[in-house]
Amino acid sequence: MDEGRLYELLWGTPSGPRRGPRPTLTLDAIARAGIAIADADGLEGLTMQRVAESLAVTKMALYRYVPGKAELVALMLETAMGEPPPPRAGADxxxxxxxxxxxxxxxxxxxxxxxxxxxxxxxxxxxxxxxxxxxxxxxxxxxxxxxxxxxxxxxxxxxxxxxxxxxxxxxxxxxxxxxxxxxxxxxxxxxxxxxxxxxxxxxxxxxxxxxxxxxxxxxxxxxxxxxxxxxxx
The missing domain is CATH 1.10.357.10 (Tetracycline Repressor, domain 2)
Incomplete structure (x- = not known):
């Protein structure tokens, strides 16, 4: 896993791939495509190829946004957990x-x-x-x-x-x-x-x-x- 790249993906504000043509995907869309596959088939069924196919792009194009499966899963987890709901008013x-x-x-x-x-x-x-x-x-x-x-x-x-x-x-x-x-x-x-x-x-x-x-x-x-x-x- 590229921890530096993962930190950038999670905490930075990357607008798209680092090089190549104008970006057509968002990290949120990629994460949600991965979530849909993992919800149905688990992490064992999750591959970069399947995510790419679900987004109608090539696997090489997907790698321009996310360097590998480990980083993809981290993005999926962040999206799936989401922001915590606010505490109930008056709750101890x-x-x-x-x-x-x-x-x-x-x-x-x-x-x-x-x-x-x-x-x-x-x-x-x-x-x-x-x-x-x-x-x-x-x-x-x-x-x-x-x-x-x-x-x-x-x-x-x-x-x-x-x-x-x-x-x-x-x-x-x-x-x-x-x-x-x-x-x-x-x-x-x-x-x-x-x-x-x-x-x-x-x-x-x-x-x-x-x-x-x-x-x-x-x-x-x-x-x-x-x-x-x-x-x-």
Whole structure:
């Protein structure tokens, strides 16, 4: 990956290719063409050739705008995540982070390929930093350190991304886990009586559909407890 070129693509104001004929494409159009392909076929199905064909240009013409697939995926991620929505009026830090995480979950659910695109170190774009800014701003004045504020963002992103990945696969994590355990326990209930009772209760409560709500509430409870310890008594 050409990190210098990627930085320019994400943070600069390039108007088009560096050389050659007058530009006929925009980076936004290229990114959205890539998103359409990745949404349908994943990153494995994304190629520069397919993007070029969808835009009715040659692959060599596309390379004049974007030097390779890695840079293309970075542009796609920046476009797919977009600017974070503004915080709800009057919401406290907990309400803001609850809404933030649900919005993040929605982005990852709509674009399953984004999970793989965000697990390795990379140059973040302005939209990605805007999402991080929202978390840090919500926690300003709570007593958490700057490092802790950013760690909260990482924790919430992980929760949203993990659940969205399972959602894209068609199974909530708890549902898949409980179905597998129920199969293993069949005929062995006497050996694992407490687990058998818990699984029956979970099935009756449809707990598998509440993974986002339950996990998010517990994460925010933990953050609330930490904030409480930082406030003078």
């Amino acid at each position: 830090w907990r309400g803001q982070l609850d809404d933030w995480t649900r919005q993040m979950f929605d982005r990852f659910r709509r674009h399953p390929w984004a999970h793989a695109a965000t697990i390795a170190p990379r140059v973040p774009g302005p939209h990605e930093l805007a999402w991080l800014e929202r978390v840090v701003a919500a926690l300003a004045g709570t007593g958490l350190t700057g490092g802790e504020q950013m760690d909260v963002a990482v924790l919430l992103i992980g929760h949203a991304r993990n659940l969205a990945q399972h959602s894209a696969a068609g199974t909530a994590p708890a549902q898949g886990r409980e179905a597998g355990l129920a199969t293993l326990l069949r005929g062995r209930e006497d050996r694992f009586p407490a687990l058998d009772v818990a699984l029956r209760s979970a099935a009756a409560e449809a707990a598998g559909d509440q993974a986002l709500d339950f996990g998010l509430a517990r994460i925010l409870d933990g953050i609330q407890a930490l904030i409480t310890t930082r406030r003078p008594t």
